[in-house]
Amino acid sequence: MQYRLRHVGEADWHLIARIFNLYIETSFAAYPDKPVGADFFKAVYHSAPEYPFFVAETGSRLAGFGYLSAIRRADTLRSSGMLIYFLSPAHTGCGLGTRLLEALMAHGRKMGVTNYLAHVSSLNENSLRFHEKRGFKECGRFHAVGRKFGRPFDMVWLQRQSDERDSF
Secondary structure, three states: OOOEEEEOOHHHHHHHHHHHHHHHHHOOOOOOOOOOOHHHHHHHHHHOOOOOEEEEEEOOEEEEEEEEEEOOOOHHHOOEEEEEEEEOHHHOOOOHHHHHHHHHHHHHHHOOOOEEEEEEEOOOHHHHHHHHHOOOEEEEEEEEEEEEOOEEEEEEEEEEEOOOOOOO
16 A cells, blocks of 8 residues: 655644544553544644654545654753654554654654654553564563553553664
């Protein structure tokens, strides 16, 4: 399938929320237990518009989204960023997640980011495997900090250091 990555636009917020809400309602991939509205992601973007926020589309359909954000608002931590991405289930396993990750990291490198972090539910085995295959290592774990669908889960922090020679 052919995918096009582009910067997020005003018309994308509801579609992004729809993809995210699917994971809220059916999996441990998204932490909230209640659906979010378009304003949730709009606020994320407007809080730090200098960071990349991409959508992936095939034809005229949104297939997923991803963004990079600061881990904390401190100049001393500018070289670190947090990655978040979600794909419509029909578009997983097609290389799109890797493509989004590569685009976010490439943009991050231009901003001086060399240290990438992601946090994943311990019950989201697909995401843990995805990150591991792409060079992320577990760097921390908060035990039983979440509970969803009646089950406790850990928040697993993953880290990858990168430079301009990086490749997958």
